[in-house]
Amino acid sequence: MNRKLLSRLLLVGVALAMLAGCGGGNGGTSGNNNQSGGSDLSNLSGELKASGASFPDAYYQEVVSAFKEKAPNANVTYNAVGSGTGKKEFGQGLTDFAGSDSLVKDSDGVAAGSFLYVPTVAAPITVSYNLSGVDKLQLSADTVAKIFQTDIKKWNDPAIAADNPGVTLPDKDITVAHRSDGSGTTNNFTRFLKAAAPSSWKLGSGDTVAWPSGTQGGEKNTGVAQIIQQSDGGIGYVDLSDATESKLAFASIKNKDGQFVQPTLEAAAAALEGAEFADDLTYNPLNAAGAASYPITSPTYLLIKSRYDDPTKATLVKAFVRYVLTDGQALAKEVNFAALPSSLQQKALAQLDKVQS
């Protein structure tokens, strides 16, 4: 009895020791490169970790793998955990840079002045729908606001009919799909409604808003797309990349100049032209002026530190971000993102010169 007990305890001890041994296997990630200024990427080596917004994830993954071909010894990973978590991890020093669709607030845990904004790409947020028999739909901002607030419950509502002269709308219930997780996409979509439909929109704006009880929440853009696909009469906001992937139909949205515009990359680029930029390069392309602008165009940024203690890290970050802003811009189109206009691209590149090490 005694010996049995002891040998069992011993076994537990050995098992624990083995577990502890497993945990310690994570080696150091020291960067080691020749001090190239970023022109010759093949000399770069080291590791960069980043996390953040899921909205531009498709684009960043594309750039990361293209960068890997140019700089085989440099490892860049981007983890699409969401803007909020990305900012948090960046603030805690867990990552070398972060992706974010929204600006940094005091409560995000990133010290003001310790970082720089680098705009990378922009993309339209579509208002996608699934309504059999209707393949062309036009919506004004007020109508979108009322639909998502469930003030409008049927597809043949006079307000929708007024936006769509000549279209026969069915007597079907509207199923509103929104994000169940906190999201930069929700933030930009609700900010658009707040700006473009101030008299109708009552839910405010933010990563999470209090959606009415009759609506359905989906996880990430793909989750929202799935709800729309599953319900005849569904409508929701999805980024262009995922909406195209899911083969959804998009509504044309009435812009500031009174034109109904389809969510295309050209229309998003037009919105960027019409937007105003602050000194820190943050900008707001939502509800931008211009006849060809798509009004729900979302910006996205990389957050980089204004000072990296490790000079090799600084070199690598600069090289990667420079690649994103130059050669990487050409890749944007393939995954349904709009490249920056050249004026903004130059300003963004100038941000890199401010990085100290």
Add this chain to the structure above:
Amino acid sequence: MTTQTTQEPEQPALTGGGGGVRAERLFSRWTLATGLLVLAILALILITTTNEAWPVLRAGGFRFITERTWDPNPQTGDAVFGALSFMYGTAVSSLIALLIAVPISVGIALFLTELAPRRLGAPAVTIIDLLASVPSVVFGLWGVLVVAPALVHVYRWLNDVLGGIPLLGDVFGVPVGTGRSFMTAGVILAIMITPIITSISREVLSTVPQANKDAAYAVGATHWEMITGAVFPHSFAGLIGAVMLGLGRAMGETIAVALVIGGATAITPNIFAGGNTMAAIIVQQFGESTGLFTAALIGLGVVLFAMTIVVNLAARVVVNRAELRMRGAAG
């Protein structure tokens, strides 16, 4: 200690000298420590989560559990955090799950212990245990892709048939187009908790002494009379324990429910409408939350914890009362 016992291998430990006594003392201390450890872990979880949630509990007070609005970013004014809608969602989805799972589980357990031939019993147990090892996210994805769209038709039919009747019409209301609702969450949860309730019920039922059963048969009882007269009174407390374990899993289930319940903040009698539960909203919104919002989500965790404790205490009371009554009836 080790040396002592190896020196005297022929001496049985029970009658041995100091070695046995010391081992006994060690054993009792060790079990006491592990017992206390469980309590300590529970207490620490409660203390730290309450501490983390304190900002929102202090600001909202009791309003945190009586308010149904959950609005982290309102148009005007401060954020409003109310847990009531999610408490309702947790209660309703778990209740539906129990209503479906308990009769099925106890039925399976009775079949396996009382009626099934031996060679059928063993494979059946293996299959049921296999169901318990399916990861919950798989149940969730299956629920979203297969179960919810399929059940919509059933919901529509039930709504057509029962929708006109007062009260019942409110419960079986107009279903949402995607089928993601309290009911779908309840169905998925029922499937998830059936294995655990079944396997514990089976263990409990198999402890009923054969003599009790034989006695019932001897006075001419049928299978069913034997079960109600001899098996249930003996195993009632254990069965309630099995149900409570299932309920605990249903209330705490996160990802599967988050996928199928529809993600709406709602209190409605309509079980075919979308809603949300405390565990689900935590996993959905925690990642992108900061400050008071994070505190509010942790506060939901505290409320869920408290709810679980209350439910378990209530179950204990039920067991105590019912045991007295059933023992009396059986006697």
